[in-house]
Structure formats: structure tokens, C-alpha cells
Amino acid sequence: MxxxxxxxxxxxxxxxxxxxxxxxxxxxxxxxxxxxxxxxxxxxxxxxxxxxxxxxxxxxxxxxxxxxxxxxxxxxxxxxxxxxxxxxxxxxxxxxxxxxxxxxxxxxxxxxxxxxxxxxxxxxxxxxxxxxxxxxxxxxxxxxxxxxxxxxxxxxxxxxxxxxxxxxxxxxxxxxxxxxxxxxxxxxxxxxxxxxxxxxxxxxxxxxxxxxxxxxxxxxxxxxxxxxxxxxxxxxxxxxxxxxxxxxxxxxxxxxxxxxxxxxxxxxxxxxxxxxxxxxxxxxxxxxxxxxxxxxxxxxxxxxxxxxxxxxxxxxxxxxxxxxxxxxxxxxxxxxxxxxxxxxxxxxxxxxxxxxxxxxxxxxxxxxxxxSIDANGYISLKGRYKEIINVGGKKLSPIEVESKITEFDASLETACIGVEDPEGVLGEVVKLFIVKTDAHHNFNDIKRFLKSNLESYKVPVFFEWIDEIPKTKSGKIQRQKLL
Amino acid sequence: MNTEEKVKNIIAEAIEVEVSKIEEDTAIGDFPKWDSMGQVIIISALEKEFDIKFDPEVIMDLEDVGDMIEAVEERIS
Known part of the structure; x- marks a missing residue:
């Protein structure tokens, strides 16, 4: 053209x-x-x-x-x-x-x-x-x-x-x-x-x-x-x-x-x-x-x-x-x-x-x-390599949240993913996984810290303790496995 | 704390401003965080706090703080 x-x-x-x-x-x-x-x-x-x-x-x-x-x-x-x-x-x-x-x-x-x-x-x-x-x-x-x-x-x-x-x-x-x-x-x-x-x-x-x-x-x-x-x-x-x-x-x-x-x-x-x-x-x-x-x-x-x-x-x-x-x-x-x-x-x-x-x-x-693509050319989306989370149309990188948590306690190992908003309004909301440690933190303390240091849509809605974060051999977080 | 103060506190917390800045005629769009996401957060928080449910026709009329106080008061009295 x-x-x-x-x-x-x-x-x-x-x-x-x-x-x-x-x-x-x-x-x-x-x-x-x-x-x-x-x-x-x-x-x-x-x-x-x-x-x-x-x-x-x-x-x-x-x-x-x-x-x-x-x-x-x-x-x-x-x-x-x-x-x-x-x-x-x-x-x-x-x-x-x-x-x-x-x-x-x-x-x-x-x-x-x-x-x-x-x-x-x-x-x-x-x-x-x-x-x-x-x-x-x-x-x-x-x-x-x-x-x-x-x-x-x-x-x-x-x-x-x-x-x-x-x-x-x-x-x-x-x-x-x-x-x-x-x-x-x-x-x-x-x-x-x-x-x-x-x-x-x-x-x-x-x-x-x-x-x-x-x-x-x-x-x-x-x-x-x-x-x-x-x-x-x-x-x-x-x-x-x-x-x-x-x-x-x-x-x-x-x-x-x-x-x-x-x-x-x-x-x-x-x-x-x-x-x-x-x-x-x-x-x-x-x-x-x-x-x-x-x-x-x-x-x-x-x-x-x-x-x-x-x-x-x-x-x-x-x-x-x-x-x-x-x-x-x-x-x-x-x-x-x-x-x-x-x-x-x-x-x-x-x-x-x-x-x-x-x-x-x-x-x-x-x-x-x-x-994948079918014989008629229709494309099905199966997932993503890129890991951007979309909260009500506002986008964020999980790394942004994870690196902020290191300012709260550098010893914490965490991983964020986007999960469906149960209220059905924002599309996705942030869920945070934290590896269990001996440190005496509770989710409320972490949430309060993030609330005063991040824009509100980036603050995790869900928190979960986890034994280990799934990673590739080179150490990259496998977020797909957390879904 | 009376209903009016409770509503103002909920709104202030949702849109991350000091409660002293919330007047009865403070409306949608007056603060950067009172956008569509802010409005949803406020309405969900009001519904949860007062254990009430707004119909869509009512929600559309909730344009400022005064509207919200009135709608909550009507439902809890």
C-alpha cells in the first residue's frame, strides 16, 4: 500500500x-x-x-x-x-x-x-x-x-x-x-x-x-x-x-x-x-x-x-x-x-x-x-513469556513489586504473578508468594509497607507462604508454575 | 465516629489523600487517584464496611462525597 x-x-x-x-x-x-x-x-x-x-x-x-x-x-x-x-x-x-x-x-x-x-x-x-x-x-x-x-x-x-x-x-x-x-x-x-x-x-x-x-x-x-x-x-x-x-x-x-x-x-x-x-x-x-x-x-x-x-x-x-x-x-x-x-x-x-x-x-x-494458530487462521493465546500484570488496564512488572520488598527485608525471597480479580472488575490483581523464613513478618506488615511505597494498584491483594519458588536452571523465576 | 466521618475516611484511604481534604462536594475526578479504579475501590469498601449493596442505578448517581454519605445513611437507617 x-x-x-x-x-x-x-x-x-x-x-x-x-x-x-x-x-x-x-x-x-x-x-x-x-x-x-x-x-x-x-x-x-x-x-x-x-x-x-x-x-x-x-x-x-x-x-x-x-x-x-x-x-x-x-x-x-x-x-x-x-x-x-x-x-x-x-x-x-x-x-x-x-x-x-x-x-x-x-x-x-x-x-x-x-x-x-x-x-x-x-x-x-x-x-x-x-x-x-x-x-x-x-x-x-x-x-x-x-x-x-x-x-x-x-x-x-x-x-x-x-x-x-x-x-x-x-x-x-x-x-x-x-x-x-x-x-x-x-x-x-x-x-x-x-x-x-x-x-x-x-x-x-x-x-x-x-x-x-x-x-x-x-x-x-x-x-x-x-x-x-x-x-x-x-x-x-x-x-x-x-x-x-x-x-x-x-x-x-x-x-x-x-x-x-x-x-x-x-x-x-x-x-x-x-x-x-x-x-x-x-x-x-x-x-x-x-x-x-x-x-x-x-x-x-x-x-x-x-x-x-x-x-x-x-x-x-x-x-x-x-x-x-x-x-x-x-x-x-x-x-x-x-x-x-x-x-x-x-x-x-x-x-x-x-x-x-x-x-x-x-x-x-x-x-x-x-x-497457536488453526487452519482458518484464528489465533489462540495460551500464555506469555513476558510477565507484565494488567490491573484494570494499568500495567506493572512483577519485578517492581519484588524489588520493593527487598527494601522492607532483603532476606525475603518473593515472586509475584497476576491472578483473576475475584470481584470481576480489575481483570487481574497482584498475588505475592513469599518463601517461609524464620523472620517474624506477617502479611499485614508487608502490605502496609508496600502501600506507602507503591502506587495502590501495584500492592498485592493476595499473599501466600511457599516453600520454594520455582526457577529455571539459570535462576529465572518460572511464574507460569505459580498460576 | 459517625457515618459521615466513616464515609469520608473510607474515601480518603481509597484515594490516598488526607481526610481533611475530603469535603461534601469533593467529586469524582478531583484527585488523580479518584479515577474509575478509585471509584470501584470506594464503592466496594462502602458496601463492605456498612454491609450494604448498591444497585447500578444508584451507583451512577454517586458523583460526590455528599451523594455517598446520603446513600449510605438511607440504607443503614
């Missing part, structure tokens, strides 16, 4: 449908013409006042407002790399990101005594600049984003995505979901992650309208938005669906007639829940993806057309190839388990400051997930 950058598509929509609403942020509506005018003015400001040039890195707080969107695309047009970060990022993680990326500018995040930090207010009331006839749009191999994901060591890893990668992802997703310029999507997802950030690119590159909502936490406000803006599309993670159900029962299905699609994020959802949501939205395309930041939405399933495959993660997305490979990179026999590996233009360009070798078999990216 010929490459056209997301930015070029947005500018093309501004030419074709200048008066159409592109964004709604609270009471403000922005047309496509205003969107590109603002992107261009922000670009001029970043170049003139902050000397941003091609290949610079800029950290942006992923604050869901129009100024984030203007600056994100403006930086791409300059040729700079954007690292969107959660506003609530822990200080030590932010230090690590700054150290890794050496940013020229930081917007919306505060670092002590750092003169690179500014507020989003710098983009308020700026001078408008005329858009030239010929624009030098981003090139296919040029780096666009550095997205930080939870690394298995606890430190976030920077995923490098090119303009070719993000354009290919948006194209693949829009083909599957069937996004068009008549869509009006409510964006309540966090945009520091690949899923939410991707929705911005999908909707705007298709010429649709994006309505920004802080989060789904206030259900009444969310339902008001559905009604007021006649929302036709929505994205959520399985934990959000659990939340919506707990907070409002099946109320969302009042909007089933107007919803053309719901995109669901990559996390476990039981076939029973999938059937339930399918029954509530009989005429809506319910598209659930399987993917990683490194290879966004590599597989998709649609709950109606794939109704007999609800226990799988679907088939490879349009223009994506998926293979099940063994440890040596050889294709396994049909139906056999191996590592799920992904190939396509959407697959990332490696991690920041790390060698690509360990993560690829030839052109295939090794996801770290274990699975």
Missing part, C-alpha cells in the same frame, strides 16, 4: 471538508480548517520560540486537550519525535525517560530546576501563520513517536515508531473497524498509550469527528456526551466495560442503535462476557484487537462474524502476517504452540537505545506471547 502520512491525510480532509467538525473539547468545536491552521501555527511557534528541529525529542504530557493534538501533529511536521507520557508518571520513571531521550522540550510535566519544562499554556492565543501550498510531509522511515511501555525489568522501554508504522496501523484498523468520515467517536481512553493515541489518528485520518472526554469515571457525563454528540463509535478496554457494567448496568445499550462500532482493547475477556456484549449491541461492529505497542492491533475479531471463535484473539489484521515460531525461529506445525510473531509495515523500528536482535526472528517481531 502506498504510504501517505497521517498528517497529509488530515490536511487533505481540511481541503475537502474545511467546515466539518474535527474535534470537540468540552464546549469548543474545532473544524478541520481550524485544526490544520492551529497545527501550523503551533509548528511555527515551536520552531521560532523553542528552536525545535528535525530529530529532536519532545516530551508531551498526554493531557486530553486540543493543544496536545495540535502540538503532537505539529512536531511530526517538523520531523521531531514525540514521547507522550502519562501526566501521573512517577518521578523516577520520568527521570529515566529524560535520561533515555534527552528531550529538547518538555510540555505539561514538571521537573525540578529544569528550564526545558513548560505548560500547555504556551500554545494559547498564538499568532496564526499561513499554510504554504507545498508542505513537506513526514517521510515513511522517519521516526514519529517514542512510546514508553512497562518493561519487564521495571524500567519503561521506549518503542520507536516510524511514520510508516503509524500510517500502516491506522490504515489496517480503519479497514477492519470500517471507520468513515461520518463517524463521531467518543474518546475516553488515556492517550499516553498506543490504543487511545491510535484512536486519534484513526478517526482524524478517516475525516471523522472526535469528541474528547477526560475519562469514563463520571458515567452521567459520559452518557450525556453519547446523547448530545450522537456518538457512533467508542473505544474501551475490558476493564472499562466491567466498570461501566458495575456502575450503570446495561445502560450503554440504550445507545446500541446509534453505535456503528466499539473497539475493545487487548486484555482478557471471557467468552461469556463477549456473548453478553454482542447480545446488547446486535447491530454494532464489536471489534476486539490483540496487539502490543510494538505491533499495534496485530489481530482482530468481530464478535458477530467470528462468533464461534470467541475463545480466540481473532485473525491477523488486514496487511499483517502472524506466524507461530519456535525458539529458533522455525515455523511450528499447525495447531502446535509456539511464540506469536508478527510481520507487517506496522511493526515498530526497535527499542530506543537497545539492539533489535533479541526481539526479532528475521522480519518477524517476537511478541513474547505463547499461542
Amino acid at each position: 502506498p504510504f501517505v502520512s497521517i498528517e497529509e491525510k488530515i490536511f487533505e480532509w481540511a481541503r475537502r471538508t474545511p467546515e466539518k467538525t474535527a474535534l470537540v473539547d468540552k464546549k469548543v468545536s474545532i473544524t478541520y480548517k481550524e485544526l490544520v491552521d492551529n497545527i501550523w501555527s503551533v509548528k511555527a511557534k515551536l520552531e521560532k520560540d523553542f528552536f525545535i528541529e528535525k530529530d529532536d525529542v519532545v516530551l508531551l504530557a498526554a493531557n486530553k486537550n486540543v493543544n496536545f493534538i495540535y502540538s503532537y501533529f505539529a512536531l511530526h511536521l517538523i520531523g521531531a519525535k514525540v514521547a507522550p507520557l502519562d501526566e501521573q508518571i512517577q518521578v523516577d520513571k520520568l527521570d529515566h525517560v529524560v535520561d533515555q531521550t534527552k528531550p529538547k522540550l518538555i510540555v505539561g510535566l514538571a521537573l525540578k530546576n529544569d528550564n526545558r519544562c513548560y505548560d500547555f499554556d504556551i500554545f494559547k492565543n498564538i499568532e496564526s501563520t499561513n499554510i504554504p501550498v507545498d508542505i513537506d510531509y513526514p517521510k515513511v522511515k522517519q521516526h514519529a513517536d517514542v512510546l514508553f511501555t512497562t518493561g519487564t525489568t521495571g524500567n519503561p522501554k521506549g518503542v520507536l515508531l516510524t511514520h510508516g508504522n503509524i500510517a500502516a496501523s491506522a490504515e489496517n484498523i480503519n479497514t477492519f473497524v470500517r471507520n468513515t468520515n461520518s463517524d463521531i467517536e467518543l474518546l475516553a481512553l488515556p492517550i499516553s498509550h498506543s490504543f487511545g493515541l491510535g484512536r486519534i489518528k484513526c478517526v482524524l485520518s478517516a475525516g471523522g469527528t472526535l469528541v474528547l472526554l477526560g475519562s469514563i469515571v463520571n458515567m452521567k457525563r459520559m452518557f450525556r456526551s453519547f446523547e448530545e454528540h450522537k456518538i457512533t463509535g467508542f473505544g474501551m478496554v475490558p476493564a472499562s466495560w466491567e466498570y461501566i457494567q458495575k456502575m450503570s448496568g446495561n445502560r450503554l445499550s440504550d445507545f446500541s442503535e446509534q453505535l456503528n462500532y466499539i473497539e475493545l482493547g487487548s486484555a482478557y475477556m471471557s467468552p461469556k462476557d463477549k456473548k453478553h456484549i454482542k447480545a446488547l449491541f446486535p447491530n454494532t461492529r464489536i471489534c476486539m484487537h490483540y496487539g502490543l505497542t510494538e505491533a499495534s492491533r496485530s489481530a482482530f475479531m468481530e464478535f458477530s462474524t467470528d462468533s464461534i471463535y470467541l475463545d480466540t484473539v481473532g485473525k491477523a489484521s488486514p496487511n499483517v502476517e502472524i506466524a507461530i515460531l519456535d525458539q529458533l525461529g522455525k515455523t511450528t506445525n499447525l495447531g502446535n504452540e509456539g511464540e506469536i510473531c508478527v510481520k507487517g509495515d506496522h511493526v515498530f523500528d526497535g527499542y530506543l537505545n537497545m539492539s533489535k536482535d533479541d526481539f526479532f526472528h528475521g522480519d518477524y517481531f517476537r511478541t513474547g506471547d505463547i499461542g
